Amino acid sequence: MSMPTLLHMTAPSREDFDIPYHDIGPAHEAPRVALVAGLHGDELNGVFVLSRLASFLRRIAGGARPGAELRGRVIVVPAVNVLGVNVRSRAWPFDGTDVNRMFPGYASGETTQRIADAVLRLTLAARWRIDLHSSNADFEELPQVRLYQPSDEEREAARWLGLPAIVERPESATFAATLVSAWRTQGGRGLAIQAGHAGSLQSGHCERLFRALLDFLEAEGVLWGVRLAESEDSVHHFGPRQAFPVISEHAGWFVSRLKVGQWLRAGDRVGFVYDGFSGEQRAEAKTPVAGLLSGIRRQPLLCEGDLLARILTGDEVGEVAETYLMGHGQ
Amino acid sequence: MRIRRETFFSLELPYRERLALERTVFEGGPGPRVAIVSGVHGDELEGLYVCHRLAAWCEALEKTRPEALLGQIELYPALNPLGLDTLTRSVPIYGVDLNRCFPGHAEGLLPHRLAHGAIDALSGAALVVDIHASNVYLREIPQVRIARAFADRLVPLARGMNLDVIWVHEASTVLEHTIAHSLNAAGVPCLVVEMGVGMRVTPRFADQVVIGILHACRRLGVLAPDVELESATHAPLVAHDGNVHYVNAELSGLFVPDAAHWMAVGRGQRLGRIVSPLGGEALAEVRSPVEGLLFTLREYPLVYEGSLLARIMEVSR
Numbered sequence: 001m002s003m004p005t006l007l008h009m010t011a012p013s014r015e016d017f018d019i020p021y022h023d024i025g026p027a028h029e030a031p032r033v034a035l036v037a038g039l040h041g042d043e044l045n046g047v048f049v050l051s052r053l054a055s056f057l058r059r060i061a062g063g064a065r066p067g068a069e070l071r072g073r074v075i076v077v078p079a080v081n082v083l084g085v086n087v088r089s090r091a092w093p094f095d096g097t098d099v100n101r102m103f104p105g106y107a108s109g110e111t112t113q114r115i116a117d118a119v120l121r122l123t124l125a126a127r128w129r130i131d132l133h134s135s136n137a138d139f140e141e142l143p144q145v146r147l148y149q150p151s152d153e154e155r156e157a158a159r160w161l162g163l164p165a166i167v168e169r170p171e172s173a174t175f176a177a178t179l180v181s182a183w184r185t186q187g188g189r190g191l192a193i194q195a196g197h198a199g200s201l202q203s204g205h206c207e208r209l210f211r212a213l214l215d216f217l218e219a220e221g222v223l224w225g226v227r228l229a230e231s232e233d234s235v236h237h238f239g240p241r242q243a244f245p246v247i248s249e250h251a252g253w254f255v256s257r258l259k260v261g262q263w264l265r266a267g268d269r270v271g272f273v274y275d276g277f278s279g280e281q282r283a284e285a286k287t288p289v290a291g292l293l294s295g296i297r298r299q300p301l302l303c304e305g306d307l308l309a310r311i312l313t314g315d316e317v318g319e320v321a322e323t324y325l326m327g328h329g330q
Numbered sequence: 331m332r333i334r335r336e337t338f339f340s341l342e343l344p345y346r347e348r349l350a351l352e353r354t355v356f357e358g359g360p361g362p363r364v365a366i367v368s369g370v371h372g373d374e375l376e377g378l379y380v381c382h383r384l385a386a387w388c389e390a391l392e393k394t395r396p397e398a399l400l401g402q403i404e405l406y407p408a409l410n411p412l413g414l415d416t417l418t419r420s421v422p423i424y425g426v427d428l429n430r431c432f433p434g435h436a437e438g439l440l441p442h443r444l445a446h447g448a449i450d451a452l453s454g455a456a457l458v459v460d461i462h463a464s465n466v467y468l469r470e471i472p473q474v475r476i477a478r479a480f481a482d483r484l485v486p487l488a489r490g491m492n493l494d495v496i497w498v499h500e501a502s503t504v505l506e507h508t509i510a511h512s513l514n515a516a517g518v519p520c521l522v523v524e525m526g527v528g529m530r531v532t533p534r535f536a537d538q539v540v541i542g543i544l545h546a547c548r549r550l551g552v553l554a555p556d557v558e559l560e561s562a563t564h565a566p567l568v569a570h571d572g573n574v575h576y577v578n579a580e581l582s583g584l585f586v587p588d589a590a591h592w593m594a595v596g597r598g599q600r601l602g603r604i605v606s607p608l609g610g611e612a613l614a615e616v617r618s619p620v621e622g623l624l625f626t627l628r629e630y631p632l633v634y635e636g637s638l639l640a641r642i643m644e645v646s647r
Binding site: 009010011012013090091094095096108109110111112113114136173174177247250251252253276277301302303304305306307 | 608638
């Protein structure tokens with residue numbers, strides 16, 4: 001199967017490599033939706049889901065599913081950081097740069113600036129763009145839509161995905177160099193999705209993401225006749241000051257039995273911290289606020305100041321949590 | 331003169347150890363403080379050697395003229411000790427660039443706490459010099475980089491630093507989270523020095539910068555006006571976004587330079603070739619787009635399309 005390529009590049013000591021993508025649906029139309037994953041090579045949920053979605057959409061476009069139709073053109077880039085996926089690296093492996101800190105990119109610039117420029121040029125023509133991420137390998141995120149100073153239209157479209165949480169986050173100087181930020185700067189509609197953690201596949205999150213993207217394509221009118229069973233999840237919308245980070249002031253081992261998506265009461269246990277050497281319990285970590293557990297630490301080794309959990313609350317609970325974003329995907 | 335080696339910030343690691351930030355303080359009179367910072371990136375070692383040379387100079391001063399230290403000289407050689415321990419540019423575990431975490435946060439993640447601890451310690455200094463060593467890919471001539479917003483205050487300070495280039499640039503928003511931006515925005519003058527190459531030490535560059543720092547200390551009143559110093563031997567040229575030209579690789583391969591670092595080059599002069607390790611052919615010739623000085627030259631030979639090979643400051647002969 002011959003695929004269009006986002007970028008073709010020579011390599012120093014091996015075959016040339018491409019960043020391929022899927023272009024599915026009516027070729028004469030402008031793309032309605034562009035879906036991008038794998039800007040970080042170790043965030044596998046998005047890469048897997050988009051490759052499966054591309055296969056599904058192709059079968060529909062080919063008439064393999066009677067009664068279902070693909071009525072619009074969809075661009076699908078399962079992995080931008082191809083080399084990163086192959087060597088399991090978040091960053092572009094050759095020089096360690098983060099592709100999602102290189103936007104809007106520069107066609108004559110450094111390697112990852114060129115990649116960023118090509119991604120942006122490909123996706124700008126689409127009416128809707130969605131960028132899929134996981135957190136890093138240490139922290140699991142509930143599948144959620146993340147919005148950065150969104151328009152009303154983006155707020156509304158975020159609901160089409162049917163994911164359990166829509167979280168508005170503050171825009172920071174760091175995120176000014178991301179794909180989602182570049183989409184907004186260039187004028188257009190864009191959403192970011194976070195689901196699960198890097199380094200492995202979480203099949204439950206993948207299924208939910210797959211369903212969410214089909215729902216989105218149906219709501220946008222791109223897809224017809226494949227609507228799956230209604231999700232039982234209700235969608236909750238949280239503002240930029242409604243994310244509460246539970247931080248550990250102790251180092252050691254962190255052990256938790258909680259699952260993302262649980263609702264917690266103020267004072268509920270989040271987990272235990274044990275001394276790394278003696279094995280003695282050092283602390284019982286509790287959440288001081290009630291809300292939806294949108295993220296939980298999966299890495300047991302804990303430094304002083306590490307993030308244990310993130311709770312999305314009904315109340316405004318404090319400062320803008322930009323400080324706690326670093327190292328957690330996207 | 332009092333010499334203190336101390337831990338100014340620490341936090342707990344998962345298994346038994348503490349991560350400690352160390353400094354050496356040469357404390358003379360009540361005059362101004364000058365601080366030297368390095369090791370923000372764990373793969374940059376040139377600044378650590380500068381700290382060593384300054385420590386040696388201060389220790390010698392203590393034996394010969396301790397009263398000549400009117401203020402305080404502080405050395406912070408290793409702000410990212412985990413990175414230095416593991417040959418990692420970023421902060422290990424977190425994978426984030428410490429120099430994108432400033433001014434930090436007392437209740438943030440480890441990199442933000444490190445950043446906050448450093449900013450706290452440096453507050454009130456008359457001058458901070460943040461020494462970087464490019465990266466493992468590029469060799470840089472000793473230079474100071476100044477964001478245009480702070481140029482009026484910093485360029486006069488930088489002129490006497492015995493450096494070869496002062497580069498005044500437009501800062502991107504991402505750079506607002508650097509230690510230099512955070513300090514300058516808070517009113518603490520901070521000069522960013524770039525020199526040499528990652529994972530290596532270039533003693534002649536370090537000695538050049540040490541002379542510049544000591545001259546700055548004397549001008550600021552940290553050292554007595556009559557303290558004897560080696561003469562400054564370098565006067566900086568001023569680079570800006572309009573006269574700096576980038577040369578990027580148009581093909582992937584091995585870059586083999588013909589030109590030497592910091593040499594004058596003519597327009598069209600060959601700087602090197604990109605060759606294939608799989609065959610005998612040269613894939614491309616790399617030529618200078620302008621007449622000027624080659625102040626950045628690629629050190630690491632393997633290149634991808636787009637890899638930076640050189641920067642040339644345009645100057646007319």
